Amino acid sequence: MREETIREQEESFKEYLGRNGLKVTPQRMRILDVFLRRRGHLTSEELHNLARQEDPSLGQATVYRTLKLLADSGLAREVDFSDGAVRYERAADQEHHDHLICERCRRTVEVADERIERLQEELAREHGFLLTGHSMYLYGLCPACRAEDDESRE
Amino acid sequence: MREETIREQEESFKEYLGRNGLKVTPQRMRILDVFLRRRGHLTSEELHNLARQEDPSLGQATVYRTLKLLADSGLAREVDFSDGAVRYERAADQEHHDHLICERCRRTVEVADERIERLQEELAREHGFLLTGHSMYLYGLCPACRAEDDESRE
DNA sequence: GTACTTGCAAACGCTTTGCACTCTC
């Protein structure tokens, strides 16, 4: 992520904190910084390990608490790959997307399809619901793992 | 669920057990029976409470283990509404469906849309994946909760 | 008789919380 974008997101977080009577602390800013500099889907533990390299006294609980704040503030998004722990991704990366996950190697691809989104809206409306959000996870075998299968079958 | 269907499912489970060198026990059959007679999305704990009324000595661990077997055998399906616990639903009820969940009252509606399924397949294929499964949860406000909102706004 | 199963309780992994201390505003 570009330095400039990082600055913007930091400002945005500070603003969010101020607006909600919360305080700007070195821990919170460090966690945000590490989070933004890392692409992908991090668990709280992974983020803790990374951030602790810069500040060994940083506690795991603070990471959990800060990730919640980041999600609330809209800078991070929770994702659940059903692998035990909740993961977080940067919300700024894309407006919206879903995930395609390899069941064997856990590699993930972010996908988006406008047509599916529209159909989801439609489906909700048909049932009288006002759609506020959704989560869609597609599970399968990625190209590499499919190739492995083919080889072993020979 | 009709008695006849229940019989069929019981037979199917016994067959699955035999085929895998597992045993037919009173606990397993009781859990299956309670599960089949209840529509909806049950947690292991809810099922344990129900089954315990018929057999007070039934252990929670046995319910967990049996639900895993039911899922493996294809009689039950795991669903995750992100409310903390894994839930199970009868697989025989529908070939396949997804869930529309009210964020306020937690009411759920089962939905299915052939067009969305096709697009999911297509999306996976575009990325070289072989699709094996998916989970889609739509979150929103149900008609009743929307009406409540409208009233309070007057 | 030989696995496989059971119930119990302990362990598990992720997450939250109570607390005394520290810091931001």
Added chain:
DNA sequence: GAGAGTGCAAAGCGTTTGCAAGTAC
């Protein structure tokens, strides 16, 4: 200096597991 935030350790939660006793086949 008041209220929020921190790190720590303990607790919490749903779930899994080790074990000795019991049971299906």
